[in-house]
Amino acid sequence: xxxxxxxxxxxxxxxxxxxxxxxxxxxxxxxxxxxxxxxxxxxxxxxxxxxxxxxxxxxxxxxxxxxxxxxxxxxxxxxxxxxxxxxxxxxxxxxxxxxxxxxxxxxxxxxxxxxxxxxxxxxxxxxxxxxxxxxxxxxxxxxxxxxxxxxxxxxxxxxxxxxxxxxxxxxx
Amino acid sequence: xxxxxxxxxxxxxxxxxxxxxxxxxxxxxxxxxxxxxxxxxxxxxxxxxxxxxxxxxxxxxxxxxxxxxxxxxxxxxxxxxxxxxxxxxxxxxxxxxxxxxxxxxxxxxxxxxxxxxxxxxxxxxxxxxxxxxxxxxxxxxxxxxxxxxxxxxxxxxxxxxxxxxxxxxxxxxxxxxxxxxxxxxxxxxxxxxxxxxxxxxxxxxxxxxxxxxxxxxxxxxxxxxxxxxxxxxxxxxxxxxxxxxxxxxxxxxxxxxxxxxxxxxxxxxxxxxxxxxxxxxxxxxxxxxxxxxxxxxxxxxxxxxxxxxxxxxxxxxxxxxxxxxxxxxxxxxxxxxxxxxxxxxxxxxxxxxxxxxxxxxxxxxxxxxxxxxxxxxxxxxxxxxxxxxxxxxxxxxxxxxxxxxxxxxxxxxxxxxxxxxxxxxxxxxxxxxx
Numbered sequence: 152x153x154x155x156x157x158x159x160x161x162x163x164x165x166x167x168x169x170x171x172x173x174x175x176x177x178x179x180x181x182x183x184x185x186x187x188x189x190x191x192x193x194x195x196x197x198x199x200x201x202x203x204x205x206x207x208x209x210x211x212x213x214x215x216x217x218x219x220x221x222x223x224x225x226x227x228x229x230x231x232x233x234x235x236x237x238x239x240x241x242x243x244x245x246x247x248x249x250x251x252x253x254x255x256x257x258x259x260x261x262x263x264x265x266x267x268x269x270x271x272x273x274x275x276x277x278x279x280x281x282x283x284x285x286x287x288x289x290x291x292x293x294x295x296x297x298x299x300x301x302x303x304x305x306x307x308x309x310x311x312x313x314x315x316x317x318x319x320x321x322x323x
Numbered sequence: 324x325x326x327x328x329x330x331x332x333x334x335x336x337x338x339x340x341x342x343x344x345x346x347x348x349x350x351x352x353x354x355x356x357x358x359x360x361x362x363x364x365x366x367x368x369x370x371x372x373x374x375x376x377x378x379x380x381x382x383x384x385x386x387x388x389x390x391x392x393x394x395x396x397x398x399x400x401x402x403x404x405x406x407x408x409x410x411x412x413x414x415x416x417x418x419x420x421x422x423x424x425x426x427x428x429x430x431x432x433x434x435x436x437x438x439x440x441x442x443x444x445x446x447x448x449x450x451x452x453x454x455x456x457x458x459x460x461x462x463x464x465x466x467x468x469x470x471x472x473x474x475x476x477x478x479x480x481x482x483x484x485x486x487x488x489x490x491x492x493x494x495x496x497x498x499x500x501x502x503x504x505x506x507x508x509x510x511x512x513x514x515x516x517x518x519x520x521x522x523x524x525x526x527x528x529x530x531x532x533x534x535x536x537x538x539x540x541x542x543x544x545x546x547x548x549x550x551x552x553x554x555x556x557x558x559x560x561x562x563x564x565x566x567x568x569x570x571x572x573x574x575x576x577x578x579x580x581x582x583x584x585x586x587x588x589x590x591x592x593x594x595x596x597x598x599x600x601x602x603x604x605x606x607x608x609x610x611x612x613x614x615x616x617x618x619x620x621x622x623x624x625x626x627x628x629x630x631x632x633x634x635x636x637x638x639x640x641x642x643x644x645x646x647x648x649x650x651x652x653x654x655x656x657x658x659x660x661x662x663x664x665x666x667x668x669x670x671x672x673x674x675x676x677x678x679x680x681x682x683x684x685x686x687x688x689x690x691x692x693x694x695x696x697x698x699x700x701x702x703x704x705x706x707x708x709x710x711x712x713x714x715x716x717x718x719x720x721x722x723x724x725x726x727x728x729x730x731x732x733x734x735x736x737x738x739x740x741x742x743x744x745x746x747x748x749x750x751x752x753x754x755x756x757x
Binding site: 251253259260261262263264266267268270271274291292293294295296298299305 | 522524525540543544545564565566568569582584587588589610612613626633657659660673675680702703721746747
């Protein structure tokens with residue numbers, strides 16, 4: 152999973168629009184083939200041996216990666232300012248570092264509209280980071296909409312958990 | 324596969340018909356109750372074809388289920404011996420049972436394994452034959468033939484085109500696996516087009532039915548793919564920095580409207596079906612998504628939050644990005660997922676109705692809105708190629724299933740496959756060869 156992202160970021164930042172060589176699952180070979188093909192692609196990709204241990208050190212604020220939002224809100228709350236600023240600072244100090252910001256939404260309503268709501272949450276973290284000195288080229292803001300819920304319940308507590316943007320570094 | 328339906332006003336089938344249904348081989352699970360309709364329904368008696376009980380698949384059960392699902396037909400008691408020949412028909416008997424039309428027929432197993440199916444569609448009041456036909460097919464094509472017969476009956480009796488031979492696409496989630504599947508319009512005969520361990524959403528049929536565009540999250544972000552059904556070859560047509568989603572085909576099949584976050588926000592772009600020629604269409608500071616072309620290709624309806632809440636708007640497909648759009652929905656604070664009817668006169672969408680999400684239809688000329696469903700989570704409405712039914716996703720006991728509602732909202736029926744969580748339905752075009 153982490154490795155896929157590093158491949159992705161490299162590919163994505165060049166905004167390619169063609170992909171016929173990626174593993175394609177079909178009905179005929181659906182047993183284990185897609186998974187095998189996917190993992191083959193992953194292992195051939197470069198992991199990031201240079202991922203800074205500071206990013207995962209539980210004592211460091213940089214190990215905190217989730218920014219939560221209020222219902223129907225896309226504003227980075229004050230309690231997450233220092234977290235976002237710390238990541239922006241890291242990006243500013245490490246010109247080669249790249250992050251993907253994945254916005255999420257709760258499950259209520261249209262999947263495509265929720266995808267757009269998740270994008271708003273990713274975009275607002277991106278704006279906060281660039282205002283604090285990170286470069287646009289270091290950041291890709293995307294949305295997972297309601298498709299990858301961290302909490303799978305159908306109640307307010309789960310929905311709140313899923314109104315979130317996650318910060319993932321290239322190589323993770 | 325089971326079929327059920329729930330509705331307020333019910334016309335229960337006669338005991339004889341239910342007994343006949345439950346006596347069908349292999350279709351013991353078929354449990355049909357159809358409600359609604361009434362005076363405007365066509366009453367039809369569908370007699371089991373002679374010796375069809377020897378086939379792996381009852382043809383007339385499929386024909387009956389197809390016709391019932393439209394809400395335009397009422398099945399009347401068809402008990403009695405099979406009728407092979409119109410000369411065997413005792414018309415007063417069928418008139419007494421309330422039948423306007425009568426289907427009779429027979430099947431013959433040929434030595435080479437194929438099946439010969441002959442049938443006659445009769446007008447009971449006039450005591451004349453409306454249509455007769457004999458078809459010879461391989462034994463594994465019985466479902467397809469049954470759908471063809473249902474199409475013929477539908478067309479003869481309503482004057483409208485039948486959609487029973489068309490196909491549907493949808494996404495099935497089983498555990499952590501997602502499959503994009505294509506099935507017959509009744510939900511049977513499902514085949515996976517692609518399977519992945521990451522979500523798939525928003526399948527959209529190309530106008531000629533040979534390709535499906537969809538959004539896959541296999542690369543940890545949404546990317547729009549177009550896949551050719553016959554070859555399974557696929558191509559990422561929109562894989563730009565940021566999110567790529569909500570593909571919609573232009574009526575000529577040459578272009579796709581897609582939603583990209585490439586230039587900030589979620590905005591609608593036009594791109595050639597091969598991924599070339601990107602061009603921005605919408606221009607707002609908020610969310611513009613879920614584009615859907617009008618049948619003449621001149622305009623797009625879409626969901627936007629530019630007015631503060633998600634509502635449906637219409638814009639012209641002009642040569643330049645435009646911030647100009649006409650707001651179409653005004654009732655309520657959440658109207659999303661618009662799809663034009665195939666005749667272009669109305670659009671279906673999802674309307675939040677209190678705490679519920681329901682399928683609604685709005686007339687483009689009069690702006691009149693009609694709610695068609697009333698469960699808790701009805702999503703992704705997709706009209707049939709003849710506009711007489713709308714396929715949508717709903718939820719029963721926490722599990723996603725597909726359902727069909729007639730365009731007047733009076734008849735609803737669930738298509739529930741055996742397993743998995745089913746969502747994101749898209750009704751395909753009419754098959755080109757009938």
